[in-house]
Amino acid sequence: MTRTKLEEALLPPVVALLIALLVGDVLILSFGQSPAAVYRLLLDGTWGNAYGFGQVLYKATTLTFTGLSVALALRAGLFNIGAESQLAAGGFAAALVGLALPAGVPTLLALPLYVLAAAIAGGVVGGVPGVLKARFGAHEVITTIMLNFIVLALLNYLISTRFSVHDTLHTADIRSGTMPRLADVMPAFHGSAANTVLLVALLVVAAAWWFLFRTRAGYELRAVGLQPQAAEYGGVRVGRVWWSSMVLAGSIAGVGGLNYVLGYKHYYEEGFSAGAGFLGIAVALVGRNHPIGIVIAAILFATLSQGGLAVNALVPKQMVDVLQAVVIISMATAVPEVRRALLSIRPASSAKATA
Amino acid sequence: MIRLIDIEKRFGPVLANRGANLEVAKGEIHALVGENGAGKSTLMRILSGMFRPDAGRVEVEGKDVTGWSTADAIKAGVGMVHQHFMLVPTLTVTENITLGAELTKGGGRLDRARARAEMKALIERTGLSVPPEHRVADLTVGEAQRVEILKALYRGARTLILDEPTAVLSPPEVNELWRVLRKLRDEGGTIVLITHKLAEVMAISETITVMRQGETVGRLKTANTSPAEIARMMVGREVVLAGGNRQADGRRQTSDRGPEKAVLEVHDLTVAGARKRNAVDNVSFAVAPGEILGVAGVEGNGQTELVEAIAGLRATSAGSISLGGRDITSVSVRGRGDLGLSHIPEDRHERGLVLDYSVAANLILGQQHRFTNRGVLDAKRIADHAQSLITTYDIRPVDASLPAQALSGGNQQKVVIAREMGGAREFSVLLASQPTRGVDVGAIEFIHAQLLAARDAGKGVLLVSADLNEVLALSDRIVVMYGGRIVATVPGGTATAEQLGKHMTGAAA
Numbered sequence: 094m095t096r097t098k099l100e101e102a103l104l105p106p107v108v109a110l111l112i113a114l115l116v117g118d119v120l121i122l123s124f125g126q127s128p129a130a131v132y133r134l135l136l137d138g139t140w141g142n143a144y145g146f147g148q149v150l151y152k153a154t155t156l157t158f159t160g161l162s163v164a165l166a167l168r169a170g171l172f173n174i175g176a177e178s179q180l181a182a183g184g185f186a187a188a189l190v191g192l193a194l195p196a197g198v199p200t201l202l203a204l205p206l207y208v209l210a211a212a213i214a215g216g217v218v219g220g221v222p223g224v225l226k227a228r229f230g231a232h233e234v235i236t237t238i239m240l241n242f243i244v245l246a247l248l249n250y251l252i253s254t255r256f257s258v259h260d261t262l263h264t265a266d267i268r269s270g271t272m273p274r275l276a277d278v279m280p281a282f283h284g285s286a287a288n289t290v291l292l293v294a295l296l297v298v299a300a301a302w303w304f305l306f307r308t309r310a311g312y313e314l315r316a317v318g319l320q321p322q323a324a325e326y327g328g329v330r331v332g333r334v335w336w337s338s339m340v341l342a343g344s345i346a347g348v349g350g351l352n353y354v355l356g357y358k359h360y361y362e363e364g365f366s367a368g369a370g371f372l373g374i375a376v377a378l379v380g381r382n383h384p385i386g387i388v389i390a391a392i393l394f395a396t397l398s399q400g401g402l403a404v405n406a407l408v409p410k411q412m413v414d415v416l417q418a419v420v421i422i423s424m425a426t427a428v429p430e431v432r433r434a435l436l437s438i439r440p441a442s443s444a445k446a447t448a
Numbered sequence: 449m450i451r452l453i454d455i456e457k458r459f460g461p462v463l464a465n466r467g468a469n470l471e472v473a474k475g476e477i478h479a480l481v482g483e484n485g486a487g488k489s490t491l492m493r494i495l496s497g498m499f500r501p502d503a504g505r506v507e508v509e510g511k512d513v514t515g516w517s518t519a520d521a522i523k524a525g526v527g528m529v530h531q532h533f534m535l536v537p538t539l540t541v542t543e544n545i546t547l548g549a550e551l552t553k554g555g556g557r558l559d560r561a562r563a564r565a566e567m568k569a570l571i572e573r574t575g576l577s578v579p580p581e582h583r584v585a586d587l588t589v590g591e592a593q594r595v596e597i598l599k600a601l602y603r604g605a606r607t608l609i610l611d612e613p614t615a616v617l618s619p620p621e622v623n624e625l626w627r628v629l630r631k632l633r634d635e636g637g638t639i640v641l642i643t644h645k646l647a648e649v650m651a652i653s654e655t656i657t658v659m660r661q662g663e664t665v666g667r668l669k670t671a672n673t674s675p676a677e678i679a680r681m682m683v684g685r686e687v688v689l690a691g692g693n694r695q696a697d698g699r700r701q702t703s704d705r706g707p708e709k710a711v712l713e714v715h716d717l718t719v720a721g722a723r724k725r726n727a728v729d730n731v732s733f734a735v736a737p738g739e740i741l742g743v744a745g746v747e748g749n750g751q752t753e754l755v756e757a758i759a760g761l762r763a764t765s766a767g768s769i770s771l772g773g774r775d776i777t778s779v780s781v782r783g784r785g786d787l788g789l790s791h792i793p794e795d796r797h798e799r800g801l802v803l804d805y806s807v808a809a810n811l812i813l814g815q816q817h818r819f820t821n822r823g824v825l826d827a828k829r830i831a832d833h834a835q836s837l838i839t840t841y842d843i844r845p846v847d848a849s850l851p852a853q854a855l856s857g858g859n860q861q862k863v864v865i866a867r868e869m870g871g872a873r874e875f876s877v878l879l880a881s882q883p884t885r886g887v888d889v890g891a892i893e894f895i896h897a898q899l900l901a902a903r904d905a906g907k908g909v910l911l912v913s914a915d916l917n918e919v920l921a922l923s924d925r926i927v928v929m930y931g932g933r934i935v936a937t938v939p940g941g942t943a944t945a946e947q948l949g950k951h952m953t954g955a956a957a
Contacts, residue, residue, distance in 0.1 A: 307824055307825055307827075309819075309823055310823060312816055315805075316805070316813070319805070320798065320799075320803070322798045323798065323801060323802045323813065326781070326793055326813070326814065327814040328781040328782030328785060328814050328816075330780075
């Protein structure tokens, strides 16, 4: 049973990746390059040296937050397209707290404040579509997309008119409670943005897993996502689960903003989210809405995105964007078919007919 | 002449058909019987071209047509009428029937006049009366089914496969269907009827093929067999058929009951429905402890809404509901459960079970707050609870970690019943809505025994069923619903199907 379950979980992403590599071959060949050379360069530039690997870890950290955010909402049956603006709002709120804090507040004291501020901001941005859904039945896909525009434009306005340092689009530096970079402990990572917000991400991953699979609230949330009518029958208030899971999803994405603001630049900069919220949808899809899967998927997408920079000398880095797109498309469409086909040619002995 | 030889069909890990053989002679009415999940529908979908068999051969008129498409099947005159109608509600009867085979007069313009004429001729020829200009949404269920049959006939079907056609019909509508099927047969048509109702098999068929667990286990001449024999073949052992033991079950007569306090009381209850009509219209009744109150009626006459309103799943617009003397009209679903209301919902796939959840997780659905310590699920207690219920209720396979999806219909229903009635569950009222729908004969027997045991233990039971025999066999008192109202109340012991049937169509109102 566990073997087939594992197979079911791993087969689609692996096949999707293989399809992507195959498409990549064709693209690379069309640029007159050797696929082996390009892929080697991609690996060397990411996993091959500490700097590259640090960059992968940094990018994977943000993607873990946004992927978890999307996955948590999906577990409740909701499509959260708003992780992008939730992430940005979380980062902005953290920066505001940072600007208000006097210099020299120890990290251990400041971090909870930052997390709280980022979570509240992200939670509000996520919660609005949740409440609209629960109260009025407004479709969350529409409202989260629209809210992205509103929130990002609002942040842009606030930054450009009120909070930016002259001639830039970022705030002043935060002076207390920033998170140490990995390079501070391991000099090999020098120059890379990887930082200890990574540990916060892992903590949130563990907490999300525990919440989903060990608590009553998680049981009820998943029931709502699978069969809202059965959940309702089981005494679950479906509307409440909808809005609260969107608040939770939003706050997770919001905390993701710390990676940039506290761990990397130490200020909020307009547009720092840079699509990480949207990529979170792909991470959740490839990670199959499972916290562990999301970590793996986040590392995969972070590798591709960092790898794109590494291979830029041989092929345009947009090639890697194409690869990402192929992974997403094959996960979303082709792979279930492939899996079904593979299952149907399996020998009869492994089957257990119960119906 | 249709022959299916050694058919095998697998869906993932589930073997739906294996060694299935079927022979249907031209011009006969052939019944394909078996428990739910026996593979009847799968076999017929292979015949009608929806599925391709993994092994075996399909022959029609002596030609090997294995793996043909539905289009091929229709061309060869084999049409299927599905259990769930495949009609477009907003189109008219004529439009639905001609859909996909529209008559045109060049340039893609519809030839409505000719369609109308053909429809009139078809309706006259077959005796299947439906108003061709009405929208399908406005038809009764019986009429919609006739449209499905007409659709198949319009495409030239000479062999008609009907999948559980009587599930949604009232007794007079069933008789009307039989009349039409016999007429089609007399004109040289071939009918294959999928069913698990033995009374129907005896009433209409000439030949019977019995299926069990994906296999065909026997072929019988209806004239030479009995319901008991068919049931034995379906289940593989002796079964006691419901309805055969009326009056012998200690059923209480209305007069035995003193002025006992009702455990469930519904007073002037009204529930809004679609199209400005009330789905439940001013309904009042009471259920006494130790009583089974049966609700008879053709489906769609407000029974679903009534039960859901009592369970707290549907808003009421007027009236009150009380449980053990306490007004629960505005109490939450969970609150009602805590006050002693158990509910076997009519649709276990939508409501009764979370199909992807394990059996153990399903066995606490609605009770999850009782298996939690400070918000954390108590895995050990959940597992123990599951183990004890699986043993007591003989749920198979004995594996609490399997998803509910992997169980047969009968075992899924046992999970629901175990949860709602078993273990430490304390309840005073049981809402049993279609408790034996889609479950096999063996499980029906078991479920009926459970309902009677609940009654004998002093619980109040509200039994809603589209199966008139079930209502007749179990109820102490029967109310008939029609158009959202209770149109008749009769004592269970003396009621007859004919008497109820009249009320069910509103004819006696």
